[in-house]
Amino acid sequence: MNAVVENKAGEIEGQMQETGRRARVASRALARADTGVKNAALLAIAQIIEDRADALTAENRKDLEAGEQNGLEAALLDRLAFTPERIAVMAEGLRQIAALPDPVGAISDLNYRPSGIQVGRMRVPLGVIGIIYESRPNVTVDAAGLCLKSGNACILRGGSEAFHSNRALADGIRAGLEQAGLPGDAVQVVGTTDRAAVGALLRMKEHVDVIVPRGGKGLIARVSEESLIPVIKHLDGVCHVYVDDGADPGKALKVAVNAKTQRYGTCNTMETLLVSRHVAAEMLPVLADAFVEKGVELRGCESTRAIVSGIAEATEQDWTEEYLAPVLAIRVVDGLDAAIEHINTYGSHHTDSIVTEDYGRARRFLREVDSSSVMVNASTRFADGFEYGLGAEIGISTDKLHARGPVGLEGLTTLKYIVLGDGHVRE
Amino acid sequence: MNAVVENKAGEIEGQMQETGRRARVASRALARADTGVKNAALLAIAQIIEDRADALTAENRKDLEAGEQNGLEAALLDRLAFTPERIAVMAEGLRQIAALPDPVGAISDLNYRPSGIQVGRMRVPLGVIGIIYESRPNVTVDAAGLCLKSGNACILRGGSEAFHSNRALADGIRAGLEQAGLPGDAVQVVGTTDRAAVGALLRMKEHVDVIVPRGGKGLIARVSEESLIPVIKHLDGVCHVYVDDGADPGKALKVAVNAKTQRYGTCNTMETLLVSRHVAAEMLPVLADAFVEKGVELRGCESTRAIVSGIAEATEQDWTEEYLAPVLAIRVVDGLDAAIEHINTYGSHHTDSIVTEDYGRARRFLREVDSSSVMVNASTRFADGFEYGLGAEIGISTDKLHARGPVGLEGLTTLKYIVLGDGHVRE
Known part of the structure; x- marks a missing residue:
């Protein structure tokens, strides 16, 4: 590596670390946010996306033009394109997520033990989720919505061919979060198309709790291979x-x-x-x-x-x-x-x-x-989150640890133990 | 590496691969084994351990003598030693595990969906569990019992200072498994004290589903750092x-x-x-x-x-x-x-x-x-598996994915989706 490249890589590493630190701080506020506040944010983002349809389309136009110039195939250009219908579908998706039950804070299996303490389990967010995906910019909105509802902060890294679209969506999401009184850093879209940012994200064990890759087999294999953070994924569907x-x-x-x-x-x-x-x-x-x-x-x-x-x-x-x-x-x-x-x-x-x-x-x-x-x-x-009644799906896991099968809001949470006593001590 | 060392490492790698392959095959039989058969094996092993108390003590003596010669500290020698009481405690532990409810095969949340299919979840074993631990040979018996009851095959790698004790216990466990009609390979104790075996175990992603390290912070940190397989662990208790x-x-x-x-x-x-x-x-x-x-x-x-x-x-x-x-x-x-x-x-x-x-x-x-x-x-x-009513504990997890808190039999299992239809298709 020459000095310029090395310097560049160090800079991206630094930016990603800063993104990670902000996500961790925001995740604490998200974890304790009321269901009502989270739903208000989801609805605010939906409204903003609809209100900004023209501006979003203009930014999307930039990606489409760049794609055409770079010879992107027609199928990919089609996936990338915003239409009034697709913008409406994104907003509707957020409203559906708002209507789902909030998994966070649910207490189960709270039972008295012979010692006199009550022991149960509380469902809590995972913390910070890193999502790495390819061309469809609607994933930005879907993934942000699911992470928000499940009380997690997220760092989103979309395909470089959707850079302007994703940045415009990110602005809208931030505005909606802040309108509801939640930290804007709860959803951050990586601001560079440099590949080094993905590598940095996959190494930030202290700031990111789980990685969800969404896209083709090549992407998922690369992410799984490189990640130091647990990955929720499936490689194949045979x-x-x-x-x-x-x-x-x-x-x-x-x-x-x-x-x-x-x-x-x-x-x-x-x-x-x-x-x-x-x-x-x-x-x-x-x-x-x-x-x-x-x-x-x-x-x-x-x-x-x-x-x-x-x-x-x-x-x-x-x-x-x-x-x-x-x-x-x-x-x-x-x-x-x-x-x-x-x-x-x-x-x-x-x-x-x-x-x-x-x-x-x-x-x-x-x-x-x-x-x-x-x-x-x-x-x-x-085999699908909607058909199974999960309401929404961030992916399907064929792994055995943590989530297996379609992963909905519950798969983005975990269970901690709670113990209630009245001055109880262990003999 | 010189040629002799390289040859040795290759040999150990080969042995471990063979151990992994056998464990994978055995895990299929374990996963479908009836509760009654698994309990019969647990009780048979308990009986064999009691019957062989003298032989176990003689093998343990070899470890103690080697430990004394190698200047092992008194506290470690004490942990290593078999006494009639400790042998009885090991056997009793197995009988307690036999008395616990079997988590495998339990079906929950089986509900009809609007499409007409029923969707539910079935608790199933993880598959093959690798356990890496230090001096106490009783872990061999505890861990084998928990893995067996939860329908998992396991590969156990104990401390080199307990080599003879662990090998003698492994023989007894194999005899008990076979007496109950289960494959002896369902519990395998690594037959070499070479450190390379640990490295090989931590890389066998295709044969091992999860690693559980039990021991001091140094061991756990090393295992977490090196493992390509998910690890259930806690590093610190602050x-x-x-x-x-x-x-x-x-x-x-x-x-x-x-x-x-x-x-x-x-x-x-x-x-x-x-x-x-x-x-x-x-x-x-x-x-x-x-x-x-x-x-x-x-x-x-x-x-x-x-x-x-x-x-x-x-x-x-x-x-x-x-x-x-x-x-x-x-x-x-x-x-x-x-x-x-x-x-x-x-x-x-x-x-x-x-x-x-x-x-x-x-x-x-x-x-x-x-x-x-x-x-x-x-x-x-x-904060303890017994106090929480899990019946037994293989460790405590401070990670967020999969198991969190004390890990009992349930933590050694996962949930798969089951779908029941009557010729149902997706429209």
Whole structure:
């Protein structure tokens, strides 16, 4: 590194440290803020975003022009663009978060112990959350809203291609926070597009309690690799539907087709279909026809290809592939044990479903499949914070510690113990 | 590194990888094991430990002799030694774990959603737990018991000074597991005293889900620094009692004296006493007398020394010091806000207590102090898995993610989502 670069890096490190310190201070005020105050801030921000629609659109225009000049692809430019509808959706999202119950301060399991003390648990914010994301600027508003409602300060680092849009949104968020009497530093958007800022953020253990990356696999892998702070994440969604011996053919067809074709690019889309050998000859032709009709490319194991002709061979690599596209791997397995073994070995511990009418096998599948969501007779596409009733979702975790599955407000909090006594001491 | 050393390190790496692979395989069987089978294994191990008391004592003798030769201090030798009573305590501990409710498989919050699916959560084991500890060989048995009951496989790495004792215990544990029909690999004790084995264990992300270090601060700091796997830990116990304006003098005296003097060397012992300025002149002389009578050395802030004469000055460093000894720092603070500020700034987020009769200040202290246990009118010494009714404790966590406070069986498990449908698909 030459002296100029080193100096620059030191400067960014210093700026990020300052951002972190401010976030930590603001997090204390957020943690003790009343539900009413937090909701007032959410509603104020929603109003400001609507009121400033023209100014936001003008800033967004700058990003779009820069994107065009830099040859950003049309799909990315589309994601980046503000429209009146998208601005309304952002504001509406904040109003929905305001309407959700406040998880903070809830006390549970408060019981008397033989010593005479009462012991219970109180739900409290995590503190400071760092969120690293890519092009969609609406994440700035969503993430800020969820962190605010759950009593956490946050540091947001969006994609450089949305720099002006994010900065304009950040100004609005700060204004709304201050209008409600909360510290503006509770939501800070990183003010530089320099990559070094991400590295600095991922090292600030003393100021940041958890990192949530939102974006493609590359981003998430990089963040997980580099972070010294715990990360809430999922890398892959290699989801399965297993059609069991005891499956109802109509339900199998409905669930499998929905799991694959309702949307191709989502992490809870089925990527591999497993079929029990005992029903393969009966079920596979019907299933294959339905997929082919939808334009899905099929890749099968040897047994599958003996039943369904004219499809490509699935290789070992197909079992771990997240296609995110109209492609499906199919494998015939010997039964429940082989299906569970396949899922636990090749899957990504995201979401897996069995189609069966057999009570015992449904019960075993639920217990033995080691995934963040395990389903019976339901489409994997249901694995989602809104569908699960969390009200909102900051992401899906396939990790085991802390949050697992869709992460809503509760996943941004933790439990501390509280003890109530009356001069009690330990003997 | 020369070729011989490199070869040795590679060999240990290979052995540890093999241990990890076996643990992962065993963890699947453990996760689906019935409560009755797990309890049978716990009782079988307890019986074997009692039956083999003589053989265990003979192996322990080897460690004690080696320790004497290596000049191990008397206190450490004492911790290391098996006696008939200690062997009985180990067996009894296992029987108590067998009597605890099984957390695995419990389903909670199973509710119908508007789409027609039922969504709930099932408690499941974490998978494979790595435990790194120092001299006491009883940890081998305790930790194995807690992991077994919570459906987890474990890899145990004890101190080299307890090598023979741990190996003999491991043989007994394996025999008990196999007697109950569970895989012997569910509990593996690392078979080498080489330090490289610890490093290898801390890097095996694919085979180990969480690391629990048990021992002194040095060990825990080293493990946290080096581990690529999430760690459940606490580094320090800098616990506070705050005597509020509204404190009952009798309760203040009782709680503060118990918090400091009931035991000096535990992590939930008070290390700093905070007293509100408004009651300092009244309370401090009585409190100081009581501590001096117990032989506790006092170090005070300027205001404290103006009231209690002849005590040393507390420096900035005293506010963050975990004495683990008959030494107490005392600070006069301006009131509740200053007390909370002091605790959140200098404390270790372990356990802090307020003594007060004031309803509003008790309520604020409970919410605003950012510690794993927050108490009102109770001694900090209560922060303990048994006192909290967890039945047993593998450690205390001052981290925020996953487990916070005393960690019992539940802390060794996680929640996955389950979805029950009847051919439901997403529209």
